[in-house]
Amino acid sequence: MSILVDSATKVLTQGITGSAGLFHSQQCREYGTPMVGGVTPGKGGTEVDGFPVWNTVEECVEETGANCSLVFVPPPFAADAIMESADAYESRGGGLIVAITEGIPVLDMVKAYDFVAKTKSRLIGPNCPGIITPGVAKIGIMPGYIHTPGRVGLISKSGTLTYEAVWQLSNVGLGQSTAVGIGGDPIIGTTFIDLLELFEDDPETDAILMIGEIGGDAEVQAAEYIKEHVTKPVAGFIAGRTAPPGKRMGHAGAIISGGSGTAEEKIAALKAAGVEVAESPADMGAAVQRAMA
Amino acid sequence: MKIHEYQAKELFRDAGVPTPRGIVCTSADEVAAAYGELGGPLAVVKSQIHAGGRGKGRFQEHPEQAGVVLVKSAEEAKENAARMLGSTLVTIQTGDEGKRVNTLLVEEGLDIATELYVAVTVDRDRRTPILIASSEGGMDIEHVAEHTPEKILKVAVDGGYGLHAFQATELAFQLGLEGKAVRAAAKFLPALVRFFLDSDCDMAEVNPLVVTGEGALVALDAKVSFDGNALYRHKNLDAYRDLTEEDDSEIRAGKAGLSYVKLDGNIGCLVNGAGLAMSTMDLIQLHGGEPANFLDVGGGASVEAITEAFEIILADPNVKAILVNIFGGIMRCDYVVEALLEAYDKVGITVPLVVRLEGTNVEQARTMLADSGKDIATAADLTDAAQKVVASLSA
Numbered sequence: 052m053s054i055l056v057d058s059a060t061k062v063l064t065q066g067i068t069g070s071a072g073l074f075h076s077q078q079c080r081e082y083g084t085p086m087v088g089g090v091t092p093g094k095g096g097t098e099v100d101g102f103p104v105w106n107t108v109e110e111c112v113e114e115t116g117a118n119c120s121l122v123f124v125p126p127p128f129a130a131d132a133i134m135e136s137a138d139a140y141e142s143r144g145g146g147l148i149v150a151i152t153e154g155i156p157v158l159d160m161v162k163a164y165d166f167v168a169k170t171k172s173r174l175i176g177p178n179c180p181g182i183i184t185p186g187v188a189k190i191g192i193m194p195g196y197i198h199t200p201g202r203v204g205l206i207s208k209s210g211t212l213t214y215e216a217v218w219q220l221s222n223v224g225l226g227q228s229t230a231v232g233i234g235g236d237p238i239i240g241t242t243f244i245d246l247l248e249l250f251e252d253d254p255e256t257d258a259i260l261m262i263g264e265i266g267g268d269a270e271v272q273a274a275e276y277i278k279e280h281v282t283k284p285v286a287g288f289i290a291g292r293t294a295p296p297g298k299r300m301g302h303a304g305a306i307i308s309g310g311s312g313t314a315e316e317k318i319a320a321l322k323a324a325g326v327e328v329a330e331s332p333a334d335m336g337a338a339v340q341r342a343m344a
Numbered sequence: 345m346k347i348h349e350y351q352a353k354e355l356f357r358d359a360g361v362p363t364p365r366g367i368v369c370t371s372a373d374e375v376a377a378a379y380g381e382l383g384g385p386l387a388v389v390k391s392q393i394h395a396g397g398r399g400k401g402r403f404q405e406h407p408e409q410a411g412v413v414l415v416k417s418a419e420e421a422k423e424n425a426a427r428m429l430g431s432t433l434v435t436i437q438t439g440d441e442g443k444r445v446n447t448l449l450v451e452e453g454l455d456i457a458t459e460l461y462v463a464v465t466v467d468r469d470r471r472t473p474i475l476i477a478s479s480e481g482g483m484d485i486e487h488v489a490e491h492t493p494e495k496i497l498k499v500a501v502d503g504g505y506g507l508h509a510f511q512a513t514e515l516a517f518q519l520g521l522e523g524k525a526v527r528a529a530a531k532f533l534p535a536l537v538r539f540f541l542d543s544d545c546d547m548a549e550v551n552p553l554v555v556t557g558e559g560a561l562v563a564l565d566a567k568v569s570f571d572g573n574a575l576y577r578h579k580n581l582d583a584y585r586d587l588t589e590e591d592d593s594e595i596r597a598g599k600a601g602l603s604y605v606k607l608d609g610n611i612g613c614l615v616n617g618a619g620l621a622m623s624t625m626d627l628i629q630l631h632g633g634e635p636a637n638f639l640d641v642g643g644g645a646s647v648e649a650i651t652e653a654f655e656i657i658l659a660d661p662n663v664k665a666i667l668v669n670i671f672g673g674i675m676r677c678d679y680v681v682e683a684l685l686e687a688y689d690k691v692g693i694t695v696p697l698v699v700r701l702e703g704t705n706v707e708q709a710r711t712m713l714a715d716s717g718k719d720i721a722t723a724a725d726l727t728d729a730a731q732k733v734v735a736s737l738s739a
Binding site: 078126127154155156157158159160161162164165168192193194196197207208209210211212213214215218235237238262264265267268269272288290291292293294295297298299300301302303304305309310314330331332333 | 468471635703726
């Protein structure tokens, strides 16, 4: 049964009346994800394209039994929206919060992370494409149809690069158990290590592909974790070998600072942990095949 | 967003972080007058650019002139200033092209007993702000971290409350401070952390932090940058942005909602998504080429965005070919090609253009490209795209 998402997942959208929130809620519903509606403060009681709207997450959860939030709230208010969801789920055993929003101030995320960490809920993102279990549910902005149900677990900091990897996997006949975008921000809720652990324990996952990039040392820590705890084959790719130091490459977290966080050090750590590293972004699907061989 | 030292110190003073007395000058005469006003006998004249290593840096026009100098008279101050202002300072961080110095900060000389290092930044692993301190002030902190990591102290900061006084005091003792200096640290450090939190800094670094002979703590240098995503709630900082320190194309891209970073190569890249954009650069290099830029055109890929992206790429005279790499997911490939063809005509592209598309409606999109009658090479896959664009350079 893949990770994080199952047939009992019920999703609400925070910021459902915004254009991106509505469009992607429609896309998720088309994919078959159980979407219960959404929340926009001040628009409670209305309806948008068949989605009922509530003023607060608490009200929505109380009436629908939703246990997962998809967050499209604009950056200045997104951290607060994340905390609101965690708070609403707390008396109901916790929930899954998937934050798509890009551009949340870092110090807002310091507070939101601290808040969520003290609850039973899990945060994915922010600044991520979301999570998909092919054929079951899509909770995010990825194009659903490129995915195929299967047995490779995918973890990535990036959006389109993940689609590229999924495309390659599907082309070589490898479907995905679950694909998770963890986000390109400096502070994110769920890390490579958290998901490596879940995939390692998931009987439906046979191999793992992790896609990282320059900035921070999450990939190096993940490599250490893999060496100690992961028995399933792991392939990897790190973007940004050609990125100059001190420059942010699109993602807020993608920056080599003080000479650390380079692609080289991450690739070296992954290789040392026995991970099959794709040298080229065109080689990600094949790298998973080699890892599984 | 980075700001100048003199601006950071202005903000420090408002936040209760002590700095030396100083006067900002833009002419040699002002520098001479500033020396007089500060009262001597010693003053420091410091070049204001957005790069470190200024003390060891030298000017292109005056190879003997350092970027930071100690002066002992108004005449000496003026002579140095005349060489520095309008000249190009090259430091370890500016690259060979250097940076033009338009502003000088003249400061009083201090009675320095000890030099320390302190900085506040966000620790990604702990997901908290963190105060980093070292007794090795004035040194390059990365050098200290590599060779004597035991000399680097770290204190996790409560993002809501700030630094507790006891944390500051503990740290002061660990740094070897005594008496008055410990009490000064119990004020200085929490004030610096409070400034970091209240202003949404990315980094607030003081190197060196000086302990004077009288036990006072003073920020001798100040390096501050802000979280670009939080600038909307700090309108007062708009005035601190120095556009002359930024790349014109990067400013233009920012206005258009594109993410662009100029590099040194000759193959321009236009890509959707940051991760794929970085990978495309890597792919070009893997096949023997050199990328000219990072460019993430974003999810929209409208005619306007693609036109602007082409113009920004072509404004770089080094660009001899362009690779477009789009994974069309929700944004369909045929729509992207429509925008691409319109932008192609608008911009009037004369360098070889290789387009690699994958995703939704890709067959239809490839047909549209082939039927367009334009000199656009289509690539079958990522590797083919990189090989074709690199080959186009020698064609």
